[in-house]
Amino acid sequence: MINTALQGWGLWAALAGACLGTYICRAIGVMLSGRINQDSEIFRWLTAITYAMVATLTVRLILFPIGLLANVPSWARILICVLSIGVMVSKPTKRLVPALLTGTLLMMAFGSIL
Amino acid sequence: MSKADQPYIDPSEIPLEGSAAERFKTRSDAFWSGMRDAAGAPAMVLFAGMVGFGAMGRSAGLDGWFTTLSSIFMFALPGQVVLLEMVVTGSSVLAIALAVTLTSTRFVTMTVTLFPQLHDKDRNRHLYASVHLLAMTAWAVSMKEFSSIEAKHRLSYFVGLGLLCWILSVPGTILGYFLAGLVPMPITLGLVFINPLFFLLTFTEVKPWINRIAICLGCLLAPIFTILDRDTSLLTTGLIAGTIAYYFDRKWLRKRAGLIG
Numbered sequence: 001m002i003n004t005a006l007q008g009w010g011l012w013a014a015l016a017g018a019c020l021g022t023y024i025c026r027a028i029g030v031m032l033s034g035r036i037n038q039d040s041e042i043f044r045w046l047t048a049i050t051y052a053m054v055a056t057l058t059v060r061l062i063l064f065p066i067g068l069l070a071n072v073p074s075w076a077r078i079l080i081c082v083l084s085i086g087v088m089v090s091k092p093t094k095r096l097v098p099a100l101l102t103g104t105l106l107m108m109a110f111g112s113i114l
Numbered sequence: 115m116s117k118a119d120q121p122y123i124d125p126s127e128i129p130l131e132g133s134a135a136e137r138f139k140t141r142s143d144a145f146w147s148g149m150r151d152a153a154g155a156p157a158m159v160l161f162a163g164m165v166g167f168g169a170m171g172r173s174a175g176l177d178g179w180f181t182t183l184s185s186i187f188m189f190a191l192p193g194q195v196v197l198l199e200m201v202v203t204g205s206s207v208l209a210i211a212l213a214v215t216l217t218s219t220r221f222v223t224m225t226v227t228l229f230p231q232l233h234d235k236d237r238n239r240h241l242y243a244s245v246h247l248l249a250m251t252a253w254a255v256s257m258k259e260f261s262s263i264e265a266k267h268r269l270s271y272f273v274g275l276g277l278l279c280w281i282l283s284v285p286g287t288i289l290g291y292f293l294a295g296l297v298p299m300p301i302t303l304g305l306v307f308i309n310p311l312f313f314l315l316t317f318t319e320v321k322p323w324i325n326r327i328a329i330c331l332g333c334l335l336a337p338i339f340t341i342l343d344r345d346t347s348l349l350t351t352g353l354i355a356g357t358i359a360y361y362f363d364r365k366w367l368r369k370r371a372g373l374i375g
């Protein structure tokens with residue numbers, strides 16, 4: 001696997017390209033944000049798009065993971081997510097940390113029987 | 115100004131300038147409060163993710179500087195994972211830059227939806243520096259908290275929040291790099307999983323119905339578009355799901371009082 005990996009200048013050029021591409025997206029955001037009012041229709045629309053994008057990224061990370069997480073079967077990943085959300089919404093008060101711990105510990109437990 | 119003599123105000127109704135409720139006295143008060151809020155779950159999650167990333171980089175046989183520099187200058191974990199994967203499989207430099215940039219397109223709309231909520235005085239060229247601190251974690255927290263923070267203190271709060279996350283990501287990556295191989299596999303698995311799980315859990319705290327619909331549609335459409343084309347899936351799903359949610363909100367939800375969060 002290492003043989004096909006980028007070596008030398010290619011490696012650093014890829015890093016520079018990735019950093020630049022990411023920062024350009026942030027900078028475009030700042031540029032556009034100057035012209036947008038938070039009470040406008042376009043603001044509501046873009047907010048909805050952003051939430052949908054973030055949701056997509058999350059689903060992609062959970063259902064189509066790269067690397068180690070891919071060794072865990074999809075049903076286990078989904079089941080652990082459902083259980084964690086269950087803990088999260090079980091009470092209307094802050095349940096983020098218990099829910100995070102539930103999911104992480106379950107994933108570790110599953111990993112140890114793999 | 116005490117809270118008791120203020121009439122009840124829905125946090126989302128607080129206007130951009132001069133709000134009734136004062137959550138923070140000064141800018142530094144807001145900054146440190148942002149740091150404190152980051153020091154809980156957000157920084158813990160990001161730190162764990164970076165440890166996982168550092169470990170992934172080491173096991174892929176990459177240079178330690180490579181993983182660390184990507185955490186400092188990209189500071190976007192999903193994009194970093196794409197970079198790592200494509201470098202290891204030997205993709206071309208151009209293909210890598212393009213794929214990572216497509217994964218980062220969310221920063222355009224994340225910034226556009228966060229920064230207009232800042233005070234007019236803060237909306238200047240300095241934002242080109244502050245924007246680097248923006249990550250999904252800080253964005254999710256800020257979107258939730260901004261509604262209860264007066265406009266003039268929002269930037270300080272955001273910088274405190276983002277700065278701690280950014281600073282911690284560096285030792286996280288380095289630690290992961292040196293721990294790789296020493297840490298048992300199940301623990302690395304937990305570290306890698308905690309990031310997407312955190313995002314998923316924060317969705318349950320989103321209040322406005324238009325955004326809830328966008329999230330649900332995004333979750334449903336994401337697998338389809340990811341199978342069709344992984345690189346562009348963020349953009350296509352975001353546009354389609356977000357637009358449907360917006361249309362639905364405009365056509366039906368707004369006419370029904372009490373449904374708008």
